[in-house]
Amino acid sequence: MVNNKTYIEKGKGEPIILLHGLFGALSNWSSVISTFSKTHRVIIPKIPLTEVDVKEANLESLTDYVKKFVNKMKLNNFILIGNSLGGHIGLIYSLLNPKKVKKLILTGSSGLYENSFG
Numbered sequence: 001m002v003n004n005k006t007y008i009e010k011g012k013g014e015p016i017i018l019l020h021g022l023f024g025a026l027s028n029w030s031s032v033i034s035t036f037s038k039t040h041r042v043i044i045p046k047i048p049l050t051e052v053d054v055k056e057a058n059l060e061s062l063t064d065y066v067k068k069f070v071n072k073m074k075l076n077n078f079i080l081i082g083n084s085l086g087g088h089i090g091l092i093y094s095l096l097n098p099k100k101v102k103k104l105i106l107t108g109s110s111g112l113y114e115n116s117f118g
Contacts (some may be wrong), residue, residue, distance in 0.1 A: 009042065066089055
């Protein structure tokens with residue numbers, strides 16, 4: 001398993017990218033890693049929520065971070081799973097890059113109902 005400060009990677013096969021939530025961490029996905037890394041290449045980027053200026057900690061810049069990460073890792077046709085804020089980022093990323101994302105799975109995602117609340 002590759003484990004550094006910016007991402008975790010484990011397994012081989014079809015890539016799955018996991019995006020954590022606002023108060024999440026890479027370790028939140030431990031059971032998912034152990035299950036899916038048997039059949040897939042599981043990749044978890046650390047969303048830089050506390051490492052960027054507050055003005056840069058918005059959906060647009062965080063989605064751009066994921067885009068740059070995906071491009072750096074040369075990923076295509078992957079499964080994207082996002083939890084909470086990670087789901088919101090995943091939703092935006094998928095809408096902007098539909099040819100890259102094979103499947104999108106959202107768990108407790110923000111961004112689904114906020115517009116209906118005015």
